[in-house]
Amino acid sequence: MDFTLNIEQQALADNVDRWHQRDFSFEKRQAFLSTSQGLDPARWATFAELGWLGAGLSEDQGGFGGSAIENMVIMERLGPALVTEPIVGAAIHALQILAALPFSALRDDLVRKTVYGDLIPAVAHSERASTISDDLVETQLDHGLIYGNKTMALGAPHADVFIVSAVSEGRLGLYLVDRKATNLSLASYRLLDNSHAADVCLDGVEPRTALATGVHAAAALEEGYSQALTAICAEAVGIMNATITLTGDYLKVRQQFGQTLNQFQALQHRMADMLVEAELSRSIVFQGVAAAGYPLDRRRHAVSAMKSIVSSAASFVGQNAVQLHGGIGMTEEYPVGHYFRRLFVIAGQFGSEDVHIERMSANAQKFWPDNRAG
Amino acid sequence: MNFEVSADDEAFRAEVREFIAAELPDDIARRGAHDYHSAYEDVRRWMRILNRKGWAAPHWPEELGGTGWPGIRKFIFQDELRRARAPVLDRCGLDLLGPVLAAFGSKAQQERFLPRILNCDEWWCQGFSEPNSGSDLASLSTRAELKGDHWIVNGQKIWTTEAHYADWMFALVRTDSTGKPQAGISFLMIDMKSTGITRRPIWTIDEGLTVNEVFFEDVRVPADQLVGELNRGWDYAKFLLGHERTGNAVVSHTKRDVEQVRHLASVARRGTGRCIDNPAFAAKLARLEAEVIALEWSVLRVLHTDGHTGSGEAVASLLKLRGSELSERAALLAADALGEYGLVAMPDPDGLHNMYPHSLSPPINDDEAIGVTAKAMFRRSMSIYGGTNEIQRTLIARTILGL
Numbered sequence: 001m002d003f004t005l006n007i008e009q010q011a012l013a014d015n016v017d018r019w020h021q022r023d024f025s026f027e028k029r030q031a032f033l034s035t036s037q038g039l040d041p042a043r044w045a046t047f048a049e050l051g052w053l054g055a056g057l058s059e060d061q062g063g064f065g066g067s068a069i070e071n072m073v074i075m076e077r078l079g080p081a082l083v084t085e086p087i088v089g090a091a092i093h094a095l096q097i098l099a100a101l102p103f104s105a106l107r108d109d110l111v112r113k114t115v116y117g118d119l120i121p122a123v124a125h126s127e128r129a130s131t132i133s134d135d136l137v138e139t140q141l142d143h144g145l146i147y148g149n150k151t152m153a154l155g156a157p158h159a160d161v162f163i164v165s166a167v168s169e170g171r172l173g174l175y176l177v178d179r180k181a182t183n184l185s186l187a188s189y190r191l192l193d194n195s196h197a198a199d200v201c202l203d204g205v206e207p208r209t210a211l212a213t214g215v216h217a218a219a220a221l222e223e224g225y226s227q228a229l230t231a232i233c234a235e236a237v238g239i240m241n242a243t244i245t246l247t248g249d250y251l252k253v254r255q256q257f258g259q260t261l262n263q264f265q266a267l268q269h270r271m272a273d274m275l276v277e278a279e280l281s282r283s284i285v286f287q288g289v290a291a292a293g294y295p296l297d298r299r300r301h302a303v304s305a306m307k308s309i310v311s312s313a314a315s316f317v318g319q320n321a322v323q324l325h326g327g328i329g330m331t332e333e334y335p336v337g338h339y340f341r342r343l344f345v346i347a348g349q350f351g352s353e354d355v356h357i358e359r360m361s362a363n364a365q366k367f368w369p370d371n372r373a374g
Numbered sequence: 375m376n377f378e379v380s381a382d383d384e385a386f387r388a389e390v391r392e393f394i395a396a397e398l399p400d401d402i403a404r405r406g407a408h409d410y411h412s413a414y415e416d417v418r419r420w421m422r423i424l425n426r427k428g429w430a431a432p433h434w435p436e437e438l439g440g441t442g443w444p445g446i447r448k449f450i451f452q453d454e455l456r457r458a459r460a461p462v463l464d465r466c467g468l469d470l471l472g473p474v475l476a477a478f479g480s481k482a483q484q485e486r487f488l489p490r491i492l493n494c495d496e497w498w499c500q501g502f503s504e505p506n507s508g509s510d511l512a513s514l515s516t517r518a519e520l521k522g523d524h525w526i527v528n529g530q531k532i533w534t535t536e537a538h539y540a541d542w543m544f545a546l547v548r549t550d551s552t553g554k555p556q557a558g559i560s561f562l563m564i565d566m567k568s569t570g571i572t573r574r575p576i577w578t579i580d581e582g583l584t585v586n587e588v589f590f591e592d593v594r595v596p597a598d599q600l601v602g603e604l605n606r607g608w609d610y611a612k613f614l615l616g617h618e619r620t621g622n623a624v625v626s627h628t629k630r631d632v633e634q635v636r637h638l639a640s641v642a643r644r645g646t647g648r649c650i651d652n653p654a655f656a657a658k659l660a661r662l663e664a665e666v667i668a669l670e671w672s673v674l675r676v677l678h679t680d681g682h683t684g685s686g687e688a689v690a691s692l693l694k695l696r697g698s699e700l701s702e703r704a705a706l707l708a709a710d711a712l713g714e715y716g717l718v719a720m721p722d723p724d725g726l727h728n729m730y731p732h733s734l735s736p737p738i739n740d741d742e743a744i745g746v747t748a749k750a751m752f753r754r755s756m757s758i759y760g761g762t763n764e765i766q767r768t769l770i771a772r773t774i775l776g777l
Contacts, residue, residue: 001446002376003679009375069375248775268771275770276692283671284664290377305664354657360664361656 003286009073015050016077024081026335038084038196039158048117052078053091056227061099062111068227068289072234076285079238082342084195086122086155090114092231093154094121097163097174097224101212110161110176122159124150124177124200125221132225132351132359141168145183145204146175156198157188163211164202165221174217175207182206193342222296226303229350230288233310236346237285240278240317243339247271247321250328250336267324274320277313284309301363304356310346311353318343386447390454397423398460406459409708409745410727411584414497414539416461421494424463430492431468433618435476438484439492445677449620456626466535467491467498469621471544474561474614478602487542487563501531501545501564501588502611509765511546512555512608516590518547518562525562525595527570530587533759537573537586540566546607561607563599570594580752581719581729615761619690620673622760623697628666631704635659637742638711649711658707665700669693688773691766698756698763705753708746712738720747 005013023046032040047053056071057063071092078087095114098121101107113119127138128151139148146166153162162177162184177184184205186198212220248271251262261267284306291302318340322329329336347353398406402416424430432448434440443451472491475484490496507514516529527547537543543564550558564571570593576585602610639650639659649655676689709716718736721728723744738744757763771777 001678003675262777268777269767271775271777272767272770275774276696279692280668280672283675284668286377287667287671305667308664309668357657357660360660
């Protein structure tokens, strides 16, 4: 094991930090939010040029020789920038599903276009009754047409294509559907973090092609889901740390009762608890990344443990950061409220703490890890 | 970055596991599954077995009996000991005094004391806390005055773990009252057989005996039993407490506890099914397990690099804070898994830890269940000793967060 960034990873991390500070300050983000719908095409092109969209793929998969580690590095650093573009939805969830499919010329084409920013895919998998990859899919493929309702497809309003899960004669499949396909409609919305998503209504939609069926489809979904989970958890770690720094700086200057707030032990101890939550979250994200190499049941157990911890920590840190700021923390014009909103969304995204605790419990009946690490 | 366990470390774990399976005596292993403190004779037998293998004190310098293992190997070794429920060794001698003597003791002191610690010929206790010096340790007032070639010690220590059978004590004593409190403290080794020492056992709410009061009345200590320099004791104490930054996370203990809870909850009935099938219980167990994983990976981070924010001292605070909380919760959950039997006083069937020797025993025949409620009571102390968790929070706020 080695927990230090190598030279390339450090350069990547610095690269993201630099971009954040130079090109996407809080003020620039505020201006962008007031005029836009969550995606700036020029910014998406920049992400592609900087190599971030394909950073988590090996060269074999059509990426730049990276892995989940690179995605973790990017997401942790990118977290405090609070970008609203669908990095997680398109460049991690959808892209990792595509990359996990059996080889085909089509797959390679989709991956390449996504990595270079020429195509934005979105995953239309969740349904009202299911938030986790191995849950039941009710959407049907019947005589070549897809019928069903998908919820919370991240980045769907910006998407060119959808990866749609559907069942045909009891067999799960993944299908490629064009945004402009007949009988496809979107109900778009904006999340509390100012990113955009949509419910996707498929009322007899003809897919462009089947991407995979059966075990291949299930495995690709699993891969995409686990990678997306890990990515938002890494993002949460970055935001938690930024939140704690911001709050600490505020406590050191804000005066009440003739002294700065950092003199009050009740507040010091709350901050210590927030730091502990953030540090333990970072630790378990490493475990989530390591889990990419685990057998299936153990990997599920590992990523659910990760998400349950991070969901809880994100809530704790976000809530308390606003509390320690007092009234200013409630305002739109100050960053902590925006960190809070993104942490709030991450806590519930891809399954809440409860969902993952339940998944661990169910999984534990089948599997009990002996000496998980070390 | 790379999160794979190396093949060499995997092989090392297998080697340790094999050794313990072959060498840990069956009767000790059976008592080890009980949740009382390890019995003195069990510890002594087991330490001698480890010492013959050269594994009694892996963290000591090699020339003094250590193994030269890197941090991760020492962690794996501990992890396997806990997994096998082997007796918990003499922590005061091995983990606390040993490194201090190795770093600051004279050659004569090292030769006199260290081999006897390794072979458990002499058992040590730590004389730090006093009735009016708990969290505020530097205010301690037990004093030592040099008269000729002896120190004359007067005062009182409290919460002294295993003082009831310790042969020796290393103590912080006041040797100067003029300057800053920290600057007038020295580190002294005291023979517990000395005239003028009185021990009084303190039975704790687990009905067990681990801590004591120790009184000193004109106790004569040879001058050459001062460790290091006069009035540098506070530095040595800080070195001692900071020497092992990951051990106070007690993560291997708590991993073992989680396995125990899983076992107990799989056997115990609750309503019409098993305890483990109760969704509320299962959720608590899963949550605990997730937190233990996070703690373990925090320990791994410290062992492999020093990737944690802030200084080493603060990292130790973080691990101690969360580690003690999880340890307490694991013990409570084990009692919870026993249902109503989780409310029952459990005297040690081997009669080694009984405040009330003629007490009733509950009808429990599962070695893993025996002593669970005593543990649930004793573990309440985890967030108090070794620096209360409130002290740790203050340290984190000041050192890492700069508040």
